[in-house]
Amino acid sequence: MDEVQEWVQRFDLKVERLHTHIGSGSDPQIWQRVASLSMDLVKKFPGAKSLNLGGGYKIGRMSHEKTTDLQQVGQPVKQAFEKLAHETGRRLHLEIEPGTWLLGNACCVLSTARDIVSTGPDGYQFIKSDTGMTEILRPSLYAAQHPISVISRSGETHTSQYVVVGHCCESGDLLTPDAQDSEKLAPRELIRAFPGDLLVIDGAGAYCASMSAKNYNSFPEAPEILLKADGSHRLIRRRQTLEQILENEIPA
Numbered sequence: 001m002d003e004v005q006e007w008v009q010r011f012d013l014k015v016e017r018l019h020t021h022i023g024s025g026s027d028p029q030i031w032q033r034v035a036s037l038s039m040d041l042v043k044k045f046p047g048a049k050s051l052n053l054g055g056g057y058k059i060g061r062m063s064h065e066k067t068t069d070l071q072q073v074g075q076p077v078k079q080a081f082e083k084l085a086h087e088t089g090r091r092l093h094l095e096i097e098p099g100t101w102l103l104g105n106a107c108c109v110l111s112t113a114r115d116i117v118s119t120g121p122d123g124y125q126f127i128k129s130d131t132g133m134t135e136i137l138r139p140s141l142y143a144a145q146h147p148i149s150v151i152s153r154s155g156e157t158h159t160s161q162y163v164v165v166g167h168c169c170e171s172g173d174l175l176t177p178d179a180q181d182s183e184k185l186a187p188r189e190l191i192r193a194f195p196g197d198l199l200v201i202d203g204a205g206a207y208c209a210s211m212s213a214k215n216y217n218s219f220p221e222a223p224e225i226l227l228k229a230d231g232s233h234r235l236i237r238r239r240q241t242l243e244q245i246l247e248n249e250i251p252a
């Protein structure tokens with residue numbers, strides 16, 4: 001920071017905004033500490049008018065995971081802003097980028113069970129879905145846990161243990177990994193599934209469509225549908241066509 005201040009002086013720069021981002025999904029306590037450290041930086045730049053604290057507010061996708069209470073973690077930040085105003089007269093503007101917090105749990109991936117395979121009494125029952133890394137890479141990449149439910153077409157109510165896998169030709173295309181190890185299979189208790197049943201994968205509003213293995217094996221990008229508050233729905237992204245997948249290829 002000393003070096004930054006030296007550059008600011010040397011090149012006669014105006015620092016109007018400070019921006020920090022700790023990383024997505026961090027603990028509220030860590031976020032609060034970073035907010036406080038960021039406030040210390042603000043004091044070193046008397047001309048700064050706003051402090052942007054980035055994003056990264058943890059959300060719970062699974063029922064046992066906690067969502068950051070913004071009111072709660074915001075209290076000490078509010079107090080720090082008020083203290084600064086009281087001590088120096090500076091009314092600092094706060095900016096945040098709570099993308100995941102707003103959208104993470106607002107979306108789901110709707111897929112279909114293509115096949116159910118059992119590897120015997122010492123093995124597993126697999127549901128092979130027609131989605132996977134192509135729409136939702138988080139489980140494979142860092143063992144993220146997403147709620148999954150089976151919508152049974154036959155009204156099935158019994159449950160069974162399943163490992164849910166995607167449609168890519170990769171052993172890592174796993175939708176139910178162990179939370180500690182993305183390569184370990186962790187069966188889930190789900191409504192008994194049959195080919196053609198729907199699978200709802202929740203918590204898919206952040207780092208899913210935007211972070212997926214697009215066009216793996218030329219699977220087209222999935223369509224996206226907006227469900228409105230009045231229950232009606234609207235297509236907001238069309239399914240990609242084969243022509244669109246190929247359009248940037250240059251034949252030799």
Ligand SMILES: Cc1ncc(COP(=O)(O)O)c(C=O)c1O
Pocket residue numbers: 020021023024025054055056057097098099100101206
């Ligand atoms: C500067 C910045 N702001 C915001 C975000 C996204 O935060 P969130 O995951 O809370 O949407 C990122 C993601 O890494 C980021 O780098």
